[in-house]
Amino acid sequence: MPIKFGTDGWRDIIADGFTYENVRKVARAHAQYLRSQGGQEVIIGYDTRFQSQNFARVAAHAFASCGLNVQLSDTFIPTPALSFAVWNRGAAGGAMITASHNPPEYNGYKLKGPYGGSATPAIVRAVEEVLESEAASDTQSGQISPLDVRQAYYTHLDTLLDLDTLRSYPGVLYHDAMGGAGAGWLEGYVRHAGLPVEVRSVHGNPSPLFYGVNPEPIPQNLAALMDLLQGEQGLTFGVATDGDADRLGAVTSGGHFFNSHQIFAVLLQHLHAQGGRGRVVKTVSTSQVVERLASILGLEVLETPIGFKYIADAFLEGEDDRDKRVLIGGEESGGLGVAGHIPERDGLLISLLLLEAVAKSGQGPRELFAEIERRVDYQHHYDRVDLLVDRHFDKVGALERAGHWTTVAGHTVKGVNARDGVKLLLEGDAWLLLRASGTEPVLRVYVEAPTAKAQQAILQEAVERVQTSGPEA
Known part of the structure; x- marks a missing residue:
């Protein structure tokens, strides 16, 4: 094989x-x-x-x-x-x-x-x-x-965080390690830094079966964390790290999932407000809220194919060229990296930076993102479906046919972005991306639109057309 x-x-x-x-x-x-x-x-x-x-x-x-x-x-x-x-x-x-x-x-x-x-x-x-x-x-x-690198890693995080601001956080931080390698690391950092933050562990014991779900921090895998947060109010929120803790998802008080696009935008605004400057690097599957916000902030946006290795390339390029310095880079799947750190996605650091943004503003993650939506004049509605396909399914052919679609759910196709997979730019400020996974027998379908109704209609029709894909689909 x-x-x-x-x-x-x-x-x-x-x-x-x-x-x-x-x-x-x-x-x-x-x-x-x-x-x-x-x-x-x-x-x-x-x-x-x-x-x-x-x-x-x-x-x-x-x-x-x-x-x-x-x-x-x-x-x-x-x-x-x-x-x-x-x-x-x-x-x-x-x-x-x-x-x-x-x-x-x-x-x-x-x-x-x-x-x-x-x-x-x-x-x-x-x-x-x-x-x-x-x-x-x-x-x-x-x-x-x-x-044994734990102490050296924690000491490095000290240089990237505003510890005084973190000490002012009045809420609780839940951490769902999903049975993965992040178990105990956020709690350990809080003890190391002497922060009075209460960290409540969820699925904090290592588990090869990840407590019966895939260790990806997306809504269908975070039912336990969402249930716990339903009864919480105020600034309390939860973070979930994937199997090796380089990716992140979040759940806000009230049990609402807070996705990677929203985290990206909130951290971009926070870092800029702290004096951070540089390019914003995003993969082709990332929300247009990020590029709209970057434009308002006067920051250049670089779009890459999917895979953090492309974002790492941009971070490395910026080391030798001040004009190409990267402030923040991220992808739809929850991986984010920031200036001053290694050119790597880091679910632990990003969790702490999100906590810092909340403590600094006195607003919860949802309130911070709602403020950004108003600022960029765009309502973010996003979803992704992973279609499991067998070895006989013609993924290449399906993508080629999708590239010739002229309408989807009544939305005219205004342009095609072929940077990675097939991304259809639709009228009404919506987009649809179809892409074959590089690690699983899966065809991924991504959609963003300014209304939930449009987003759901586009996603449903795209999935149906792919599943019934034939020469005329």
Whole structure:
């Protein structure tokens, strides 16, 4: 079975494609690439999935057999903390054993660059070339030693947060770790910083089955958190981190889901108000509220394909060119990164920044976003449907046919954006995006419109047309 890299590394079903032997092959290819670049040390971490620790050990021994010294996490660890360790220790690269938000039967291997972020497309291609060549590995013996980065990571967060403002927060912060690698890390940071914030843990014990849901912080997976918040009032809200804690969703008092687009916009406004300046980087699937707000703030917007590696590229480009400096970058799936940090999405830092924005303004997340909607003169209504397709479904053909649609639910197609998948720009300030997942047998359908009625009608018709897709669909 071929090993295929997607939007963020390689993922496959445990014991089917994701096996010890395949992990060993990928780690050896990664190691040989790093050695070709003069690398001497690599950092390896893992999440709470079934066998993740053992897969990480297999990878560690593969790197050591290629002559690299390995720092192997001594317990499960969030991906952003692993990425920070790579940068903080000056390692040549990193590997994270995780399938992120994928279902429990999956595991995966994320590649991290020496700058502490998702491997760039160029790095991924180079590793793929080594993997395809099936070059023989070396038999040198590197050293494997334990990694503990928690304290250093927390100390770094201190430099990015307004601790005095956080101390003024009067509410409760719920944290749903979804059984994943973020378990205990927000509570640990609050203790480290001496903050009087009460953090209430939900699904805070590691669980390979993620308490019966996919570890993706979207409404259908957050029923428990939404139920808990229904009885809350005021500024109290909850955050949910995915399986490896690099993505974020939120739930406000009253039990209302607060999506990644809304978090992105609130943090953009907050960072700008704090004096932050720079480009705003968004994937093609992200709300137009973000670009409208950026325009009002006088900030340049860069749109990328889906995958944080493209956003990481923009952060790295901005390191050497002040005119291209990035203030904030994010994607629809809940991954956000900010200036001053590593070029990586970080669900833990973003949770704390959202808390900071609420404490600073004295308004809850929903009130802050409603203010932004008024400011940009646009009402945000968004949804996404993931259509499970079998291997016989022609995803390429379905996207090609969608690219020729002239109307959807009575809305005329005004233009087509083919940056990633097929995005139809519709009259009435709405859009529809169809895209094949790079990590699962799924065709994703995204819609944003200024009214709930229009959004639901466009989504329903698009799903029906894809499901009945034929030569004339």
